[in-house]
Each structure stands twice: as C-alpha cells, then as structure tokens.
Amino acid sequence: MSRIPLSILELVRVTEAVDARGALINARDLAAHAEAWGYRRIWVAEHHNMPGIASAATSVVLAHLAAGTNTIRIGAGGIMLPNHAPYVIAEQFGTLARLFPGRIDLGLGRAPGTDQFTLRALRRSNEAADAFPQDVLELQAYFAPVAPGQRIQAVPAAGTEVPLWILGSSHFGAMLAAELGLPYAFASHFAPDELITALGLYRSRFKPSEQLDRPYAMVGVNVIAAATDGEARRLATTQQMAFANIFRGARTLSQPPIDDIETYWSPAEKAQAKRMLARSIVGSPDTVREGFRALVAETRADELIIVSDVYDHPTRLRSFELIAEAASAG
Incomplete structure (x- = not known):
C-alpha cells in the first residue's frame, strides 16, 4: 500500500x-x-x-x-x-x-x-x-x-x-457532493452501514466543477494504536463506554479505560455499539497497518480521517504517532 x-x-x-x-x-x-x-x-x-x-x-x-x-x-x-x-x-x-x-x-x-x-x-x-x-x-x-x-x-x-466539502453518512450527501462536484467525506467512524454504496454513488455520478475535476473521497475511521493489541483494546473501552452512554441518554464526560467492557454494557448496548464501531481498527502498529491495507483496498479512499478517542492525552498522542508510523511503513 x-x-x-x-x-x-x-x-x-x-x-x-x-x-x-x-x-x-x-x-x-x-x-x-x-x-x-x-x-x-x-x-x-x-x-x-x-x-x-x-x-x-x-x-x-x-x-x-x-x-x-x-x-x-x-x-x-x-x-x-x-x-x-x-x-x-x-x-x-x-x-x-x-x-x-x-x-x-x-x-x-x-x-x-x-x-x-x-x-x-x-x-x-x-x-x-x-x-x-x-x-x-x-x-x-x-x-x-x-x-x-x-x-x-x-x-x-x-x-x-x-474549499467546501460535503459530509454525510447516507446516500443524500454522496449524491449532493457528486452533483456539485465537491469532495466527499463519509462518517464511517460512527455510521458505517452505507459506506460502500455511498462511495459508489458519489463516484458514478460525479460532475467536475471549478473546485474539483474528479471525485475525491475521504473515509472516517476509528483507529486506536498501542504497543500491543491487548493494550489498544483496553484503551478502546473509553469510546465503547461513550457509545453505551449515548444509548442510555446519558451525556457524560469521557471516562478512563476499564479492564473488561463486558461489565459495563448490556447485550443490547453492545450490539448497537458494535454496529456503529464496525469500521474500527484497534491494535498494534502491525494490526493497524493491515487494517489500513484492507480498508483502502475495499473503499479506494483517497484519504482517511482518523478518530483516536483515547482518554489520556499523552497516550492519545502516542496513538496518533503510531498510526502515522504504521501508515508510512505500509
């Protein structure tokens, strides 16, 4: 890659x-x-x-x-x-x-x-x-x-x-971006269900404009990187708890990671969160590199925009540093 x-x-x-x-x-x-x-x-x-x-x-x-x-x-x-x-x-x-x-x-x-x-x-x-x-x-x-x-x-x-971009998580945004000849960013970091079909619509219907002569698609993805897969999965519990809290109607502050997410969410909350976070890449630099390869091969994305929702700021900085290193080594 x-x-x-x-x-x-x-x-x-x-x-x-x-x-x-x-x-x-x-x-x-x-x-x-x-x-x-x-x-x-x-x-x-x-x-x-x-x-x-x-x-x-x-x-x-x-x-x-x-x-x-x-x-x-x-x-x-x-x-x-x-x-x-x-x-x-x-x-x-x-x-x-x-x-x-x-x-x-x-x-x-x-x-x-x-x-x-x-x-x-x-x-x-x-x-x-x-x-x-x-x-x-x-x-x-x-x-x-x-x-x-x-x-x-x-x-x-x-x-x-x-420069304007159209953002979206459905076919509407894809078709509007195509009609206006604007770059398109898909919010698959929280709403991945229509990612592939929306990108297809955008590319097939794209009309060149003064701003852009060909389609340009950016894909949102949750990525959490750490030294090991296990450490990254633990860091990811902060985001998983945040999604569970959304389903509960609770507007809480970001919470520190926990050892076992299964003790926090219900089966229904887990199912909803897993669907919304389905495009996440969580793991060591090698895991992240392979995740990037698969995502780009599937989506033909021109650019990826990363959410790395890690609780502690220095640890979050390290996650983004490892993500950049993983991409450059790909």
Whole structure:
C-alpha cells in the first residue's frame, strides 16, 4: 500500500480529569504534533449541548488550532449548515482564510449536531435541513470573487474561495457532493452501514466543477494504536463506554479505560455499539497497518480521517504517532 494521506478528526473531549479549557489546550497540542508527524489536516466538528465535547464554537476553536500551527490544514468536519445563515458562516470562515491563507477547509453537514430542545435554543426550524443544497450554493457564492453590481458581500470572505466539502453518512450527501462536484467525506467512524454504496454513488455520478475535476473521497475511521493489541483494546473501552452512554441518554464526560467492557454494557448496548464501531481498527502498529491495507483496498479512499478517542492525552498522542508510523511503513 502506498502511503495514503491521513488526517485527524479531533473531538475536543472533556474528560473526568480535564475540563473544557484543558481539552482546548490539548487539541492545539495535538494539532502541532500532527503537523510534525505529517498529517494533512485536522478538523473539529460542531456539537451543541454536549458536556463532553468543547467544540461548539467551531470557528473559534479552529482559530485557536491554526494559531498554534504553521502548515497543517485546519477545518470544520463539519459545520452543521442548517443551524446558521450561510452569510454568517462565510464571514467566519472568510476571516479564518484571511488570517491563515491556504490552510482552511469547510466541511458541511445537514444534521443538527444536537437534540430537539437545543434546536429551539439555536432558533433552528425543523424544515431548515430541506434547504441544505441551496444553502451550500449560497455559501459557495459568498466565497467567490465579487461580481459587478453585487449588492451583498460577505466581508472578508469574497475571493477567498475556501474549499467546501460535503459530509454525510447516507446516500443524500454522496449524491449532493457528486452533483456539485465537491469532495466527499463519509462518517464511517460512527455510521458505517452505507459506506460502500455511498462511495459508489458519489463516484458514478460525479460532475467536475471549478473546485474539483474528479471525485475525491475521504473515509472516517476509528483507529486506536498501542504497543500491543491487548493494550489498544483496553484503551478502546473509553469510546465503547461513550457509545453505551449515548444509548442510555446519558451525556457524560469521557471516562478512563476499564479492564473488561463486558461489565459495563448490556447485550443490547453492545450490539448497537458494535454496529456503529464496525469500521474500527484497534491494535498494534502491525494490526493497524493491515487494517489500513484492507480498508483502502475495499473503499479506494483517497484519504482517511482518523478518530483516536483515547482518554489520556499523552497516550492519545502516542496513538496518533503510531498510526502515522504504521501508515508510512505500509
């Protein structure tokens, strides 16, 4: 396997030991290390009303990461566009593009990234997602150079041409990305069921655009690397508990790993989590290398974006370092 580009989806986890400020500091530290290890980009996602995730003010977090790095691309994976006026997102990301030219990505999703109660606090209507394709086009226009007679400009976004991505976990996103000629990122790190069919639709229906002349697919995957398979499996219990807690309706902070996950979840929770985490690669560098080979062979991914949901920050850094080494040795 020739080396496939690797990127990072940083969850900005608040843990039982690290508060929101610490999570943001750790995210910036990870970005600096990732740059040194050769990762192509680091993205953060918009989530609301989740005590365990500190990336709700996504554009602010991206400025924090970008200011602590020099070359790695910084982006949203993603902004949940129906939560916002496209004009405001253009202003925010245009500002980022002016501050950090050539380094900003904008991934767009149509899910709310939260619950129904918080949607009301966001002033988001239930019908907002229906306008997602039109909102993407409106946003794209704000990043284009100003046209003669244009009365509304998104200052300072005009002319920055920030690259857009479509994010998704279903056929809808794949078909929209293909129709608009945009790169596509599939969220198989938590919703892997339609990965292969969505990628097929995207590639078969792709229409070249000014931004992209051929399909470009990035695949999300959970990867946890450690010295041994057993150690990696123990570290993975943090993420497994997080998924079990989601099914319980409990919005808890990230928890330290445990020796036996079977003592924590019920059979039903285990089955749900196993389905959602089916694309995970957990193990030693050799195991990770083989997992990458199989995933790339199956998906023909152009890039992988990695979630490594490890509780302890130094251990998480080591996981990402081993992941980069495994990919480069492949």
